[in-house]
Structures are given as structure tokens and as C-alpha cells.
Amino acid sequence: MAVIEKIPGSQLIHKLPGGGIVLAASGSVFKWAKSSSLWPLTFGLACCSIEMIAAGASRFDIDRFGSGVFRASPRQCDVMIVAGTISVKMGECVKRLYAQMPEPKYVIALGNCAISGGIFYHDTYSVVKGTEALGIPVDVYIPGCPPRPENLLFGLMKLQEKVKKERYAAK
Amino acid sequence: MRQSDIFELIKLKFPQVIQDELTKAIVVPGDQILGIAGFLNSAEFSFNNLHCLTAIDRKENIELVYIFYSFKIRLQITLKVCLPVDSLEIESLTNFYRSTDWFEREVYDLFGVKFLNHPNLCRILNPSDWKGFPLRKDYSYPDFIKKAQY
Numbered sequence: 203m204a205v206i207e208k209i210p211g212s213q214l215i216h217k218l219p220g221g222g223i224v225l226a227a228s229g230s231v232f233k234w235a236k237s238s239s240l241w242p243l244t245f246g247l248a249c250c251s252i253e254m255i256a257a258g259a260s261r262f263d264i265d266r267f268g269s270g271v272f273r274a275s276p277r278q279c280d281v282m283i284v285a286g287t288i289s290v291k292m293g294e295c296v297k298r299l300y301a302q303m304p305e306p307k308y309v310i311a312l313g314n315c316a317i318s319g320g321i322f323y324h325d326t327y328s329v330v331k332g333t334e335a336l337g338i339p340v341d342v343y344i345p346g347c348p349p350r351p352e353n354l355l356f357g358l359m360k361l362q363e364k365v366k367k368e369r370y371a372a373k
Numbered sequence: 374m375r376q377s378d379i380f381e382l383i384k385l386k387f388p389q390v391i392q393d394e395l396t397k398a399i400v401v402p403g404d405q406i407l408g409i410a411g412f413l414n415s416a417e418f419s420f421n422n423l424h425c426l427t428a429i430d431r432k433e434n435i436e437l438v439y440i441f442y443s444f445k446i447r448l449q450i451t452l453k454v455c456l457p458v459d460s461l462e463i464e465s466l467t468n469f470y471r472s473t474d475w476f477e478r479e480v481y482d483l484f485g486v487k488f489l490n491h492p493n494l495c496r497i498l499n500p501s502d503w504k505g506f507p508l509r510k511d512y513s514y515p516d517f518i519k520k521a522q523y
Binding site: 290291294323324325326327328331 | 498499500507512514516517518519520
């Protein structure tokens, strides 16, 4: 019993006294498990990806939130972190990677460029004005130029909250 | 040996070559670039490294800038070619310098200079169906969002 209280989702699970049975609403346990293992895509576009890499390394350690498993294939991912400036030529690639990810999928726009084009908003010919301009829905926006790794971790916690509040366990 | 000495040696063989007063760059006519590059690449100097190839838009002409380096005599020299905007064509140097392949594609992509006898002259940075040449001074794009004037 003492071990089970240390688990973050322990309030979702109740153990019957004396028996080897646990009782829980399957949806909430499923959502808790899903939010605790959001695997991101190994995908960096510009300088914000350096902050994403720092968040993955030992000092900030994104692994504490279960998101340290950066997968090299979009088919094994849950969340795409759009980290950096999206150029027009790269935009097609971003769209294709998003389409290749299996449902349920989430998108974090990391940094001003991924939100709106950032400092490249005015007078540029080759920069897409944000992730939503590509037609990709964004779940969490993280402002900053670039945002600190703590901001990325905060955004990830917000995404976890969002996943836990979803109406259906399976999208 | 310095850049001015190289200039004197080139001038003996190619008398139309002049030296730019301000930058001390060697300005060569566009139709002689192949001969001069072959001369620089020869065993005498062995300028067998082309550092950089870029271009500058001077409105009435486009200036190509070649930067060569010789590991043998440890010298870097700058060559310039002025091309009028209405005939932007020059011989490619890919036979002498493999590194020019992508440089020439980049200059073609952003300035519209056509390199003759290039193995694969297509756009490198912009999408292949792009219209216009973005680093030209007169380039404009309908989707520009203008910056507010204060």
C-alpha cells in the first residue's frame, strides 16, 4: 500500500482489502497511462530544437514526464514538437510527418516562429506564418524566442492535463 | 606572394583583366572565366579550393564573387565577374571545382544567373516551382506582410 501511494495516479486506483484485485474506472487509468507516456518525434527545425534537446538531456530531463523516448519515426509517436521556423519548403515535410502520425496525436508549437512566424512575420517570402497556417491543429502554444527548457516541460504538463481531461479515453 | 602578384601574372596571360581599386579584387570578363580558372587551377599556383561563390545585385548588373584558396602557397584571392542583367549567362566551373555545384545552384536560385554546362541546374533552397529570384533588389512577393512605419 505504501508503494502505491507514491504513484501519481494512485487516487484513480483502489485496492480491495485482502484481495489481489484493483478497482478503477478504465477510462481514467487509460488516460493517465496515455498522458504519462507521450512519445515525441525527433524533429527539430531551427534554434528552438536546441532547447528541446537540452530538455531531453540530463540537466532538465524530459524523461521525468515519460516523454524522453524521442522516436525517429512518426509512426511511433504521440506528440509532435514543432521546434523552430517553418520555411515554405519544409512546410510540406511538416504536413507529411503530421499525416503519418497515428491517432491520437498532439502538437506542441514551441517558440514564436512555430506560433505565428515570430521575427520572420514581416517582409519575408520563405517563412510560413505559424503551424496553424499549414492546417495543423495545435494543442499547446509555448511562447518565447527561444523558450527555456522549463517552459517546454510546463507546456508538456499542460498537455498532460489536457489529455487527462479528454472526454473519451480513445480519440 | 600576394594577391597583386597573382594579378600581375594573370594579366600577362589575359590582358583584359583589371584590378578593382577599392576591394583589390581581380575583375575578369565573363567569357574568360573558364580559361582563368584553368590557369589558377594549374600546378603553378594550384588554387584548387573554391571557398565561396556568391553574387551581389548592383541593379544594372549582377556581380559574381569567386573566392579561391591555394593550400600550396597559402593564399586567398578574390575574383569578380560583372554580368549585365539582360544576359545572365556564364560558364560553369564544375569541371574544375566540384564544390561549385551547389554554390552555382544557390546563385541560380536566388539571383537567376544561368550557369552553362552545369550538371544539374535546378533550385536548391526554394521549392522547385518557385517564381522569381528572391535576393534581387526588385523582388517582391504578393504575400509580404509589410512592417508598420513609425
